[in-house]
Amino acid sequence: MALIAMETGRFHEKYSEEIAVYGTPYRKIWILAVLVVTFVVIPLVASPYWLVVLTLVGIAAVGATGLNVLVGYAGQISLGHAAFAAIGAYTSGLLVSRAEAPFWVAVPVAMVAAGVFSLIFGLASLRVKGLYLAIATLAAQYIVQWILTSWTWITGGFQGIVIFEPIQIGPFDTTTPMGKYLMVFISLALVVVFVENLMRSRSGRAMIAVRDQDIAAAGSAVSPLHYKLLAFFISSAIAGLSGVLYGYNAGLVSTEVFTLALSVQYLAMILVGGLGSIPGSILGAGFITMLPLWLRDLLPAVGIELSASVEVHLLTLLFGVAILLFLVLEPRGLYGLFRNIKDYFRMWPFSY
Amino acid sequence: MSELMQLTVSGVFTGMLYALLALGFVVVVKGSGVINFSQGEVVVLGAFVMSWLLTDVGMPFWLGIPTTVVVMMLVGAGIERFALRPLQNESMLALVMATIALGSVIRGLVPMIWGDGLRSIPSLIDQRRYEWLGIAIPTITFWSAIMVLILLGAFGFFFSRSRLGLAMQAVSDDRVAAQSLGINIRLVNAVSWAMAGGIAALAGFVWGSLLGVDHRLVVLGALIFPVVILGGLESIVGAVIGGIAVGLVESLSAGYLNDDLGAGFSTVAPLIMLLLVLFVRPYGLFGRPEIERV
Numbered sequence: 001m002a003l004i005a006m007e008t009g010r011f012h013e014k015y016s017e018e019i020a021v022y023g024t025p026y027r028k029i030w031i032l033a034v035l036v037v038t039f040v041v042i043p044l045v046a047s048p049y050w051l052v053v054l055t056l057v058g059i060a061a062v063g064a065t066g067l068n069v070l071v072g073y074a075g076q077i078s079l080g081h082a083a084f085a086a087i088g089a090y091t092s093g094l095l096v097s098r099a100e101a102p103f104w105v106a107v108p109v110a111m112v113a114a115g116v117f118s119l120i121f122g123l124a125s126l127r128v129k130g131l132y133l134a135i136a137t138l139a140a141q142y143i144v145q146w147i148l149t150s151w152t153w154i155t156g157g158f159q160g161i162v163i164f165e166p167i168q169i170g171p172f173d174t175t176t177p178m179g180k181y182l183m184v185f186i187s188l189a190l191v192v193v194f195v196e197n198l199m200r201s202r203s204g205r206a207m208i209a210v211r212d213q214d215i216a217a218a219g220s221a222v223s224p225l226h227y228k229l230l231a232f233f234i235s236s237a238i239a240g241l242s243g244v245l246y247g248y249n250a251g252l253v254s255t256e257v258f259t260l261a262l263s264v265q266y267l268a269m270i271l272v273g274g275l276g277s278i279p280g281s282i283l284g285a286g287f288i289t290m291l292p293l294w295l296r297d298l299l300p301a302v303g304i305e306l307s308a309s310v311e312v313h314l315l316t317l318l319f320g321v322a323i324l325l326f327l328v329l330e331p332r333g334l335y336g337l338f339r340n341i342k343d344y345f346r347m348w349p350f351s352y
Numbered sequence: 353m354s355e356l357m358q359l360t361v362s363g364v365f366t367g368m369l370y371a372l373l374a375l376g377f378v379v380v381v382k383g384s385g386v387i388n389f390s391q392g393e394v395v396v397l398g399a400f401v402m403s404w405l406l407t408d409v410g411m412p413f414w415l416g417i418p419t420t421v422v423v424m425m426l427v428g429a430g431i432e433r434f435a436l437r438p439l440q441n442e443s444m445l446a447l448v449m450a451t452i453a454l455g456s457v458i459r460g461l462v463p464m465i466w467g468d469g470l471r472s473i474p475s476l477i478d479q480r481r482y483e484w485l486g487i488a489i490p491t492i493t494f495w496s497a498i499m500v501l502i503l504l505g506a507f508g509f510f511f512s513r514s515r516l517g518l519a520m521q522a523v524s525d526d527r528v529a530a531q532s533l534g535i536n537i538r539l540v541n542a543v544s545w546a547m548a549g550g551i552a553a554l555a556g557f558v559w560g561s562l563l564g565v566d567h568r569l570v571v572l573g574a575l576i577f578p579v580v581i582l583g584g585l586e587s588i589v590g591a592v593i594g595g596i597a598v599g600l601v602e603s604l605s606a607g608y609l610n611d612d613l614g615a616g617f618s619t620v621a622p623l624i625m626l627l628l629v630l631f632v633r634p635y636g637l638f639g640r641p642e643i644e645r646v
């Protein structure tokens with residue numbers, strides 16, 4: 001059998017090749033295929049139930065992609081991303097309902113507000129090395145939850161409920177499952193394009209340099225504080241967008257949505273999906289969002305009936321177990337798993 | 353004036369109990385360098401085991417308390433063996449995520465075993481108040497604070513005098529250097545987690561007696577961080593002083609600020625203090641800034 005010519009790696013001869021959007025011709029096809037499936041095939045064939053589920057996955061994926069900028073690329077942990085999502089959601093909700101701002105003003109303002117608010121905590125903790133950001137953002141989570149529940153003059157009304165007016169532009173209407181689906185996935189596509197481009201730019205590479213060797217980065221005129229703060233700002237702003245999307249999807253937000261548990265879920269998503277990879281964030285968001293659905297559908301199928309409260313606890317338990325298993329067995333997450341399988345078939349019949 | 357005195361004294365005593373929570377965290381940092389985000393959950397587990405052994409199993413105190421401590425030490429060592437040892441050479445990020453995941457596992461497991469209801473711990477001493485010059489202190493708080501002082505003294509002695517304690521400090525300082533000097537890193541890591549488990553059992557007993565045994569005790573875990581940030585992550589004296597400071601901030605803001613700033617401000621006041629400390633003195637009052645070279 002003639003030996004098939006195999007690539008031994010990807011070698012770049014020019015800088016422009018290295019920063020190209022489509023590193024290989026296959027990539028162009030892949031991206032096109034994903035876009036066609038997301039925006040043509042799924043809207044045509046999916047049942048309303050699956051549209052709703054996928055919308056939830058998309059909202060989570062926006063938040064997870066944002067968090068991945070901070071954790072995967074800049075190497076910092078945030079335990080307060082649910083709080084920043086809450087800032088985004090409440091800012092846009094209140095701007096629309098009280099100041100009657102149009103959504104295309106309210107949403108960017110909400111994202112900036114979430115980012116700027118997060119900088120208070122970033123500035124406090126990112127000046128020192130280590131995991132102080134995790135601790136400061138944990139404080140942020142509790143402080144924001146307290147503000148939302150006790151300062152009723154901000155949130156107004158019972159349990160801080162703020163109603164989101166649906167967006168209606170011609171045939172596009174966010175009261176229907178299809179409108180919600182499109183709203184979320186267009187946002188997700190924009191976020192992915194933004195983050196993908198960020199990582200090709202100087203800023204993105206500087207973040208990776210700070211993550212890998214911050215002292216060496218500082219020696220190369222890359223300020224660790226500057227890029228850590230930048231990553232934190234971008235990440236929190238995207239989390240804010242995720243909060244806004246949640247609000248438009250559910251039609252309202254209340255104080256009970258944005259808890260520490262949600263912050264931990266975001267972390268679980270990027271860990272299960274794969275740190276520092278955008279497809280990984282989306283896969284992880286899908287896995288963690290659908291875990292309760294699988295649990296609900298699969299357990300009765302194998303003959304186990306659990307009461308609702310036990311199911312909630314089992315879910316909490318499984319989150320932890322999933323994170324631990326991925327940490328120990330496949331630290332590169334679902335995306336790493338996918339790469340391994342792909343490489344296996346690419347190299348077949350050789351092992352490597 | 354007497355109100356201020358009362359708030360100050362009860363703040364100091366409650367602060368000693370916060371120091372007990374933080375002690376378990378500090379021991380893990382000292383022995384293995386891991387920032388443990390699950391100490392709050394481990395304390396809850398300790399409280400549930402204690403309450404189960406003392407009420408459902410019906411053990412007397414002299415047997416139940418040491419048994420819980422031993423069980424929790426085994427749990428601590430088990431956590432180290434099965435969750436953290438496989439990650440030994442991974443990044444700090446992976447270790448922290450592992451502790452967060454552990455917290456989630458315990459939070460799910462505890463109500464699955466013992467149900468959702470509020471449990472109680474029988475009282476070891478009669479629940480009265482000591483009164484002195486018009487200042488009242490609950491008996492539990494008073495004697496717990498005394499116990500904490502003794503425990504902190506013992507741990508301070510252990511870390512500064514005993515061979516194992518010094519070995520633990522060496523490991524947290526520089527693992528590779530410690531290993532090349534013949535220190536058994538696995539033993540040191542396991543011992544530090546076992547100690548954290550044992551301390552969590554006692555903390556669970558004290559806090560469970562004060563507030564009742566309930567999954568909501570995990571909220572206490574969040575208060576560990578202001579204590580250790582103020583005191584420095586690996587200082588035992590710092591844990592006491594940080595604990596007292598947090599107790600004072602909480603008690604005084606409960607007394608004077610809650611009405612103006614909204615109910616429950618006293619629960620977040622220590623966290624706001626944490627942020628202020630990070631702005632002014634990020635390494636805590638007793639921590640040392642690290643100097644690093646490439």
